[in-house]
Amino acid sequence: MPSSPAIQSLMARHHAIASRFYAPSREAYIGTALFYADNPDMKAFHNAYHPRMVAFLGEAIHTYAHSHL
Numbered sequence: 001m002p003s004s005p006a007i008q009s010l011m012a013r014h015h016a017i018a019s020r021f022y023a024p025s026r027e028a029y030i031g032t033a034l035f036y037a038d039n040p041d042m043k044a045f046h047n048a049y050h051p052r053m054v055a056f057l058g059e060a061i062h063t064y065a066h067s068h069l
Contacts, residue, residue, distance in 0.1 A: 012064065
């Protein structure tokens with residue numbers, strides 16, 4: 001479940017990695033999820049792990065952003 005504490009802990013790590021390159025606002029971090037969904041190469045990369053990975057990440061990023069940013 002994207003909102004579970006375990007997944008949100010992973011999203012905190014994901015956000016920390018993104019923060020090494022820029023200071024993502026809530027909107028910018030949610031934009032990362034949109035980029036994963038809209039960019040064919042990023043979508044294929046992530047969905048290679050699981051066919052719904054991009055959708056799952058989108059929900060997890062959205063939850064994290066609204067809870068922590």
